[in-house]
Amino acid sequence: MSRIQTVVSDLRNGLGAVKLRPDVKKVTLMFSRKSDNAGARYFLRENMPRIQYNNPAIEFEVKKVKEPGVSPELTVEFANNDIKKIPCSRIQSSDICKQFLSATTEGSA
Template sequence: MPRKVIGPSRLSQIMAHLSKAPRPQLAGVKSLKLTLALRNDHFGARHFLKEDMPRIRYANPKVDIAVTKLPKTKEETWKPELVLEFSDGRTQTMSLHDKWSTNIFTELMETAGGPSWARWKAERKAAGLPLVDGSPAPTVFHPAAPDTTKTGAAAVLP
């Protein structure tokens, strides 16, 4: 009996993810070097590696990408980093410590996104949308305002 296909294929889902907007074309970048912990730390960098790095590779096939996952103990305090090497020979190191993957992606595109990223920013701003889907909402802290957030049983009780 033939197999029933329900919904889009796995390949079409992967291709949709790789080609979704904004397309991460890097202008003038020769190589990227990402260094992060093998496990149990650097969660934003790890999510960036899983979600955004395949899209960057797909959009920039000529860019050399090196990922180094190093073992890290709880006592060690080194931080994840992304080193960009540009075609003109200069390098720039981005610290990825305590950053969301969407913030890492945005910072990378601000650094090397070029004119396509500038157009994307203008379109999103005109539409009143965040630069990247999934970005954490900016929180505004007002020290004079009382804290009214309740969690757990306190949220149910008067």
């Protein structure tokens, strides 16, 4: 398998490789490079590419804050202007992804 085939296969499979609800409008990940933000950084590197690949119509934004002490947070905006905030402080990336998918896939409303 070539390197490109491996990358595409990884994007299509694994945690986060799902279609989100059609009313998800925007996803914002905010974190600092310091303190307890490792889960958010790993989520950005491991899970967010899969989510973006499988949901090209949704806007994704990443805010890396330089000041320490900022609590990492994943914010989901829906078409009806509802906002769901998922705190990411001291949580592993897989748990962040599971909480995100619970709030944004068809089974939830």
